Amino acid sequence: MDRFDLIIKGGTVVTSADSVRCDIGIKDGVVTALAGALNGGESIDAAGKLVMPGGIDSHCHIDQVSSGGLETADDFASGSRSAAAGGTTTIIPFAAQHKGQSLREVVADYHRRAAGKAIIDYAFHLIISDPTDAVLGQEFPALIKDGYSSAKIYLTYDALKLDDRQVLDVLATARREGAMVMVHAENHDVIQWLTENLLLQGKSAPRYHATAHAAAAEREATHRAITLAEVVGVPVLIVHVSGREAIEQIAWAQRKGLQVYGETCPQYLFLTADDMDREGLEGAKYMCSPPPRDAANQEHVWRGLENGVLQVFSSDHAPYRFSGGDGKTAAGANAPFSKIANGVPGLEIRLPLLFSEGVRTGRLSLQKFVDLTATRAARLYGLYPRKGTIAVGSDADIAIWDPERQVTISQNMLHDNMDYTPYEGRAVTGWPAVTLSRGEVVWNGTEITATPGRGLFLPCDLPEPARPNRSGILET
Ligand code: URP
Ligand code: ZN
Ligand code: ZN
Numbered sequence: 001m002d003r004f005d006l007i008i009k010g011g012t013v014v015t016s017a018d019s020v021r022c023d024i025g026i027k028d029g030v031v032t033a034l035a036g037a038l039n040g041g042e043s044i045d046a047a048g049k050l051v052m053p054g055g056i057d058s059h060c061h062i063d064q065v066s067s068g069g070l071e072t073a074d075d076f077a078s079g080s081r082s083a084a085a086g087g088t089t090t091i092i093p094f095a096a097q098h099k100g101q102s103l104r105e106v107v108a109d110y111h112r113r114a115a116g117k118a119i120i121d122y123a124f125h126l127i128i129s130d131p132t133d134a135v136l137g138q139e140f141p142a143l144i145k146d147g148y149s150s151a152k153i154y155l156t157y158d159a160l161k162l163d164d165r166q167v168l169d170v171l172a173t174a175r176r177e178g179a180m181v182m183v184h185a186e187n188h189d190v191i192q193w194l195t196e197n198l199l200l201q202g203k204s205a206p207r208y209h210a211t212a213h214a215a216a217a218e219r220e221a222t223h224r225a226i227t228l229a230e231v232v233g234v235p236v237l238i239v240h241v242s243g244r245e246a247i248e249q250i251a252w253a254q255r256k257g258l259q260v261y262g263e264t265c266p267q268y269l270f271l272t273a274d275d276m277d278r279e280g281l282e283g284a285k286y287m288c289s290p291p292p293r294d295a296a297n298q299e300h301v302w303r304g305l306e307n308g309v310l311q312v313f314s315s316d317h318a319p320y321r322f323s324g325g326d327g328k329t330a331a332g333a334n335a336p337f338s339k340i341a342n343g344v345p346g347l348e349i350r351l352p353l354l355f356s357e358g359v360r361t362g363r364l365s366l367q368k369f370v371d372l373t374a375t376r377a378a379r380l381y382g383l384y385p386r387k388g389t390i391a392v393g394s395d396a397d398i399a400i401w402d403p404e405r406q407v408t409i410s411q412n413m414l415h416d417n418m419d420y421t422p423y424e425g426r427a428v429t430g431w432p433a434v435t436l437s438r439g440e441v442v443w444n445g446t447e448i449t450a451t452p453g454r455g456l457f458l459p460c461d462l463p464e465p466a467r468p469n470r471s472g473i474l475e476t
Pocket of ligand 2: 184239240289
């Protein structure tokens, strides 16, 4: 019997720490050897290629019903296909609680949605919108122990938003049980007040979404989330950070020694609010919350990634098609911005865009690229070292990159179930030539080669970065 099921030969193996020329031996889906020259099994020639940990997309909405009642276009089949074709081997979507629902039942429902469909492995974050005594006293703690060790909470959206008292209760539970809390930080009343007044002034086009979701609203809510976490004495992760105002708050907290983490997404590097300023509802294709800002803010986001204030680069893939009953135009051709679904797709292009514009331009090292797109998410959400690195004992989740491959992004080449991409016509250099999930080729550079249902659910450990290093006010 061969020593290995597969050997990846002759590539440059990149982790968040190193780049090394070596072969990778894989047995039973796991990396079992890293050495100069390995023999004894089938091989893939990776000469001239970069062999990196498959990406972890730790923020994507798959087969999820939005706060406005719309269903995302991607289910676990199309979402995981799209992820794999872009070099991602783990997704962490959400099991989203709507008010009145049992968190346990929500989780069971999302497992049914994923079953038999995913081609790559997946975990779940919880979304807690109804932190009742039963949810915080029993369901959330039990689910954390069962491998759902992160939860997202919202400071905006009528159907999801928690008040400050509820946020404190969720954070206190997370502190006690060791979970990571992610916060969607925008000030709800500011957004509502601006929206109502903009609409009264007849300003209803998609571009006014950016005015309503002002950077000041994001800044205030970011600061508030940080403050509430400081009061409780627990780490917190601010998701989809859009620009300077929020970054300054996160950097301030980090300088104070608070355990505050930050995530950003492609839309804040590659889109601006001007993209929403188009004929009719065309601008809706670029609407997400928080919204893309301007070129100066893009530069701040780049710097946040470079200098470590922001640690995670996810897609926030929120796939609402342009047309159809669950799409951006569901409320009609003249719908005001406030009635248009928020969110943009990005699962497949997340890594190629950052590689092309970050690594190839010299802004980001290869190590930083791997850290931002895979390793850090694995650590922050309790999947490391099974996922997020290439090491003996880790799952053989690997993307073999052709760093020279030129691709013009277009919806018809993507594998999601969308009818548009906000990045149509954008040229990138560098694309995964092969994606492996637990040693099995799932993307061969031209087509998906995996069977739906092979993806496994990943219970997450208690994340080490969620462990508090300071007391809350009640403990002092
Ligand atoms: O606009 C966005 N980001 N939609 C997805 C839901 C969320 O808040 O992340
Ligand atoms: Zn959000
Ligand atoms: Zn999101």
